[in-house]
Amino acid sequence: MITGLPVVYGIRPFEEEATPSCALGTRGYTSDGRIFRYARAGEALTAGLVLQAPGEHTNHQNLTPSAAVAGATSVTLTLGATAATENLYAEGYLVVTATAGNGIYYRIKGHPAADSSGSLTLQLSDPVKVAITASSKIDLVKNPYSKVVVFPYTGFTSAPIGVACIAMTSGYYGWIQTGGPGMVKADDTNITVGAKLVTSNATNGCVENCADGAESALPYIGDALTGIATTENGMAMLRIDN
Amino acid sequence: MLTGIPVIYGIDPYTESSIQEHNLGAIGFSGDGRKFRYVKFGGTLTAGNLLQAPAEDTGEQGLSVAAAAAIGAMSVSVTCGGTVAANLFADGYLVVTTTAGNGLYYKIKSHPALASATAASFELYDPLVVALTTSSTVDLVMNPYKNVIQNPASASAAPVGVAVIAGTSTYYGWIQTGGPACVLAQGALTVGAPCVASNATAGAIEVAANDSTEAQVTVGTALTGVATTENGILNLSL
Numbered sequence: 001m002i003t004g005l006p007v008v009y010g011i012r013p014f015e016e017e018a019t020p021s022c023a024l025g026t027r028g029y030t031s032d033g034r035i036f037r038y039a040r041a042g043e044a045l046t047a048g049l050v051l052q053a054p055g056e057h058t059n060h061q062n063l064t065p066s067a068a069v070a071g072a073t074s075v076t077l078t079l080g081a082t083a084a085t086e087n088l089y090a091e092g093y094l095v096v097t098a099t100a101g102n103g104i105y106y107r108i109k110g111h112p113a114a115d116s117s118g119s120l121t122l123q124l125s126d127p128v129k130v131a132i133t134a135s136s137k138i139d140l141v142k143n144p145y146s147k148v149v150v151f152p153y154t155g156f157t158s159a160p161i162g163v164a165c166i167a168m169t170s171g172y173y174g175w176i177q178t179g180g181p182g183m184v185k186a187d188d189t190n191i192t193v194g195a196k197l198v199t200s201n202a203t204n205g206c207v208e209n210c211a212d213g214a215e216s217a218l219p220y221i222g223d224a225l226t227g228i229a230t231t232e233n234g235m236a237m238l239r240i241d242n
Numbered sequence: 243m244l245t246g247i248p249v250i251y252g253i254d255p256y257t258e259s260s261i262q263e264h265n266l267g268a269i270g271f272s273g274d275g276r277k278f279r280y281v282k283f284g285g286t287l288t289a290g291n292l293l294q295a296p297a298e299d300t301g302e303q304g305l306s307v308a309a310a311a312a313i314g315a316m317s318v319s320v321t322c323g324g325t326v327a328a329n330l331f332a333d334g335y336l337v338v339t340t341t342a343g344n345g346l347y348y349k350i351k352s353h354p355a356l357a358s359a360t361a362a363s364f365e366l367y368d369p370l371v372v373a374l375t376t377s378s379t380v381d382l383v384m385n386p387y388k389n390v391i392q393n394p395a396s397a398s399a400a401p402v403g404v405a406v407i408a409g410t411s412t413y414y415g416w417i418q419t420g421g422p423a424c425v426l427a428q429g430a431l432t433v434g435a436p437c438v439a440s441n442a443t444a445g446a447i448e449v450a451a452n453d454s455t456e457a458q459v460t461v462g463t464a465l466t467g468v469a470t471t472e473n474g475i476l477n478l479s480l
Contacts, residue, residue, distance in 0.1 A: 009248065014346075014371045032269035032333065032385070033279065047372075048345030159291045166346065166371055180267065181335060181386050183347050193298050194397020196438075196459045213453030220438065223400035223459045226298040226383055232339040233306075235347065235383045237295070237400040239480070 011036060013165045016174035024145040026093050026139050027241075028175050035179030037162055045168040048183040048233045049205030050221060051176055053144035055157030057082050059093075060089075062097065068132040072116055075106075075128070076121040077138050079114055084140075086113040091143040094122055098137035101130040108140075118182040136157030148176065150205040151219075153187075158221045160199055162240055181225060181242030191228035197221045197236055207236070253278060255406045258415035266333055266387040270416055277420030279403055279442065287409035290426045290473040291445030292461065293417055295386035297398035300373035302326065302382040304339070308361035311374045317365050318348075320380055334365055334401030340379045343372040350382075354373040392445045401439050401459050403480055417467060423478040431468035437461050437476055447476065 011028035013036055020040070022028075028036040042054055059080030065074045075094060087110050095105040107125040114120035122140075132138075146160050151160050162176030162186060175185075184207045185192075187200035192209055198218035200206035207221050221240060228234030253270035255278050268280040284296055298440075301323035308319040318336060329352055338348040351365040364382075372378075374412050386402050401418030404425050428446040431437060438458035440446040449464075450456045461480060468474025 008247075012368070014368060029248050029269075029298060031248055032265050033269050033387075046345060064479055103361045120298075137296055163458060164345075181383070183343065183345060192397075194294075194459065201342065210457045212457060216453065216456040220460065225386060225400050226381060227300065229304070231338070232379075232382060233337065234339055235335060235337050237386060237402065242480075 011175055013175040016166065016168050018172055020037065020173045024143050032181055034177065034182065036165070036175040036177050037145055037241065038173065039145040039162065040149045040173050041168040041178045042149045042168050044170045045148075045150065045164040046205065047164050047166050047242050048185045048209060049164050050151040050160050050184065050199055051148040051162050051164055052151040053158035053161045054142045054149065054154065056141070060084065063140070064134065065136055065140045065162055066131050068128050068220045070128055070131045072128045074121050074123050075132060075138070076119060077119055079120055081116050081118065083116045083118070083147075084111070084114045084120060087123065087147045089140050089205040091146060094124065095139040095141055096132060096136055097139050098131075100134045100136050101128070102136065110215050111190055127193040130161050150189060151199055153200050153202055153204050153206070160240060163238060177238055178240040179238050181235055182222075184221065184228070184236045185233045186230055187231055188229040190230055191224050191234060193225045193227045195234075197224055232241060253416060255418065258283075258407060258409055258413040260331040262414050266385050267453040271331055272357075275421055276418060276423070278406075278416040278418050279364050279387055281387040281390045281403070281415065283411055283413050283415065284391045287392065287405040287407075287459055288445065289391075289405050289408050291403055291405045292393040292425060292439055292447055293403050293405055293445075294393040294397065295399035295402050296384045296389040299326070299382065299384070300395050302331075302356075306376045307376055307380060307382050307383065309372045310376055311370055313371065313373050314369045315368055317363050318370070318374060318380070319361050319363050320382075321359060321361050322356040323346055324356070324358050328355040329353060331364070331382045331420060335383045336366065336410070337381040337386075338374065338378055339381055341376075342378050343370070343374045344378070346371055360418045363408065385387050387439045393439055395441055396445050397459075401461065401480060404478060418478055420478050422475050423448040423462070424473050425461070425476045425478070426473050427468040427470065428468045431464040431474060431476075433464055435464045437464055
């Protein structure tokens with residue numbers, strides 16, 4: 001696996017692989033400047049559909065830690081009523097949400113499995129910058145490019161992070177597109193050329209015109225480069241990560 | 243022309259050239275981190291104007307695939323809709339919109355002159371990932387950075403950047419897509435306000451002030467207040 005500069009040029013976005021060749025989240029460019037991120041499929045994916053980061057576990061938020069001094073490279077905390085599998089949060093983030101040390105987050109290197117409401121010690125990639133106390137509150141957040149899924153039209157459990165370029169196999173690794181001219185799929189309404197596009201409120205993985213105030217509250221994906229007929233695929237200027 | 247890494251640092255965005263020096267769409271950064279894209283100008287451009295990709299060609303959408311193409315094929319024969327010059331769609335995209343093979347798109351390497359209701363072969367940069375049948379339909383889309391124009395009040399494609407100089411038609415140069423940029427205001431901009439493409443004045447932006455304007459394409463956030471019809475600084479995010 002490449003572990004250096006997290007940018008890869010001249011990628012081939014139409015390929016997938018069972019073993020990762022880049023770090024999750026690595027940014028990739030084609031020779032014409034289209035932008036991609038390296039991700040792992042959390043389920044079978046369909047080309048042209050908007051994808052979501054892995055769902056949050058609300059029982060792994062607002063957690064109480066043990067004190068950790070500045071410079072510590074691990075933090076121990078007590079989980080809520082959901083167990084954690086080994087390295088569920090590896091390459092994800094430990095987020096300090098309330099005093100002390102709040103406003104700072106740390107990349108997680110790894111951790112063992114832990115039972116529901118059990119104690120969990122997380123190894124960090126960087127040392128603690130500001131001491132954490134037993135009054136601090138912690139959220140655990142998975143790497144957004146790990147086990148991505150089709151974006152649900154209702155009941156989102158995370159944010160949109162790209163569009164599938166190919167039909168990807170569950171558990172495989174590959175590139176998802178985040179910026180520049182790319183493919184999207186219209187839901188049950190026609191897409192108007194030049195329209196601001198948001199995630200559909202009717203069909204999983206699809207997009208629709210941002211036509212009113214309610215739709216302005218939906219996640220923004222990009223702008224239509226052409227008109228697109230109902231339920232068909234077409235081209236948009238993606239702006240998820242540009 | 244440079245054909246390798248599509249990111250160039252320390253560019254001079256105030257130059258233009260009659261000769262193409264980089265890939266269309268190449269990303270450039272100035273020394274202070276402002277972000278640009280390399281384009282071909284589709285008309286005479288005015289500095290500070292919001293720009294749009296070339297207008298869609300609805301006559302070249304929903305086209306039939308003239309002959310089935312297998313996985314791995316490097317060309318696709320398509321029955322075209324109208325008269326189009328050779329290679330107008332070169333470096334653009336062949337977009338598969340309905341089965342089979344839908345959801346995928348391919349960068350076009352070259353094509354001959356197109357004629358109405360006549361099959362033409364499109365050479366691709368990448369091999370087909372999913373086979374196409376004669377039931378598949380495709381759209382032809384120009385490279386959005388080829389022949390950019392002033393953003394019209396009534397959109398015919400998507401905004402792609404802001405002109406940083408007065409550009410000469412058919413020349414090549416840089417347009418800004420990110421960071422502090424000078425942009426034309428349709429009406430007064432309030433400092434800190436989210437700004438969208440104007441639907442009243444070509445090349446301008448306006449404040450996203452209500453449900454209607456919030457539905458227009460987002461361009462950036464005002465770094466200062468800007469008076470009506472004047473140019474001012476926006477934190478651009480295209």
